[in-house]
Amino acid sequence: MKWYKDSPDEGDYVVVSITDVDKNSAYADLEEYEGQRGLIHISEVARSWIQDVTKELSEGEKTVAQVIEIGDGSINLSLKRVNEKQKKDAMARWNKEKKASTFLEQLADELDMSTDEIYEEVGFKLQEEFGTSFTGFEISVGEEERLLEMFDEKTVEAIQEVARENINLKQEKFEGEIRLEFEQGDGVRRIREAFEDLGDAVEAKYVSAPKYAITAWGRNPELAKKRMDEAVDSIREKAEELEGTFEFSKV
Template identity: 25%
Template sequence: MSISETKKLPELGEIVIVTVKEVTGHGAYVTLDEYDNLTAFLHISEIATGWIRNIERYVKAKQKTVLKVIRVNPIRSEVDLSLKQVTGEEKKSKVMEVKKDEKGANFMDVIKTNLGYDQNGIREIEEKISQKYDFIYDAFEAVAIKGTEVLSSLDLRPEVIEAIELESKKIQIPHIEVRAVLDITVRKGDGIDIIKNILGSVDGSKNNSKIDITYIGAPKYRITVTSENFKIAEKALNQAIEKIKTNIEKNSGTFKFSREESKKTHTNI
């Protein structure tokens, strides 16, 4: 979504962010944040099921909330809304969408200032990004995770790509960390060196995952895999464990492992 885009009227069934303007005995007047603060109405019958004693228990003046469009009159520019028809998932998704728009707008404001672009120049960048991404913020997040090569098809100037990369470093990317404890022995004169070489062959960054191996105390080692989601991390851990096991057993060693609890972390890429 282009952050410079302003639409005239919402569509029937659309989920919108509003600011409550005035609460009355029959409902609430609100302004549509994404539609140039167009005034719309939330009737008391669409606030909650059952009898409502106090409307302000559900909506208050100056409050921002998520509502659903249930009627649009394009001739008179009238919009009616519902609170009770909004599901928890719809609310969560809309709030996330708005946050993305705000963060994307903030990033573009910084780029506009740093590069000395006018609004037309910024709009041109947004249009190119929108060819590939639904939200401007998504481009920055993609760069934070995978690098500037994700922008190679967008025909952006080098200084713009550099500015996007700089701003993307501010993004905290959630990562999943999965771990296991390895119990390894190789009863040979150079057994320690064999173990070090085998563990070193899987230690490092591979396939969007980072693998760290630390020494706990003979004969135990901890392997930690960090990745952007559990599926990728789990796959990398299983592949690493299988490779270590195979090579240890080739050297007449013994191998056992036990899993540890996974956890979610945040990383500035």
Template identity: 30%
Template sequence: MRRTGYPEVNELVVCKIVKIYPNSAFAQILEYNKNGMIHVSEVASRWVRNIREFLKENQYVVCRVMSVDKDTIQLSVKRVRREEANSKLNEFKKEKKAEKLLELAAKELGKTLDDAYKEIGYTVQEEFGSLIKLFDYAIKNPDLLLSKGIPKKWVDKIVEIAKKSVSEKIYEVKSSLHIICYESNGIEIIKNALLNAQKKYNIEIKYISAPKYMLVSKGKNHKQVEANVRNAAEEIIKNLKRYKGEYSFQIL
């Protein structure tokens, strides 16, 4: 996966740790092929006595871009929530898969991956934000690709490969719920809160063992599925907090 220029401040990027020092770590920002630095104060929320307890050379981590200049890109690990990291890594893996398919298309057209990026790859990223969209539209709306100036020989080859290689994947996101209600009718209160969320967000609710429950949502768009689970969990907790008890959730 390649991108031109520099990442933006606050952007999430996938990095490979290349060198570790007592007070910092240097990382390669894979999407942009740039180098960045993680200061020891940005490694973890708690005090870091030994940076090597948290980071290893050749480790892949998701970082948040804190500042950008031509000499140094400052990165942070601690300012990335776990669910953000999981989502970014999932997106990165899909982009790498799309890049492999783009390379296959280039090879069948007698070209290299470098040629593919120069002729259509960077245009696709600018127009649609990601390479995976190239293969999505190849199946759903190839005329849109032509309207964006992508040559017909590329569109025809991408459509051919997309139909063979890209299928609509169903994503599943889960959230654990910890619920204890101290009211005399606590069981009924919990039941109503769960059923209301189930109907509103079309999610599956599983009883694990008191006081643990699990919310499950499925769909074709990972971000939407995750948002659906999060919104359901937050609404359940919000409704239950009117009563005495212990309530929390975590995206798995």
């Protein structure tokens, strides 16, 4: 896994693997920064007083530390300054980015680029913009306009394709009901045309004339609602063009 920065900043929360442990300190490799290593002094291991670091930490243990000082070639870390939420958030970010590394390898094949090139041209930009490149893949289908500000259309389409193949984009859902009527003799055709372009992760089902159930999914409630709003606007515009009556209500 590669990260867009070569080294962390003071105050950052980083995932570390404990390496060498002695009575007074421990060294740890920074998982997100290749070749970077930090020192954890005994005074920064726990909030309570301890006598021996070897009784608190084990080699190979993976945890989260805060960067408290960066000197000439040295990084000092603290475990005691990290609360449970900060630890959970940092581990979640790291786990997501591990998954995203496989997405980026797949994307490199799609775009005929090397791994180094895909990180430089796509991965690092997504990390810097969204916190993780995983998030960039995650929102690529529902919020493609944000990616189109960063990449060309071919790259965005490739990101979306990889996302669809690897991420379940249907988690949170937003439900509604539509009343759609046409008095013209070809009403069935007009209804079909009104519903033909709902967008990604949106479905409409017939209930009973003139009612239709519509559902939008997203990785979060905000994205599900955004997709619903866009679909409803599209159907409303089509209904007006085709001289029909349209009503929408939330369920």
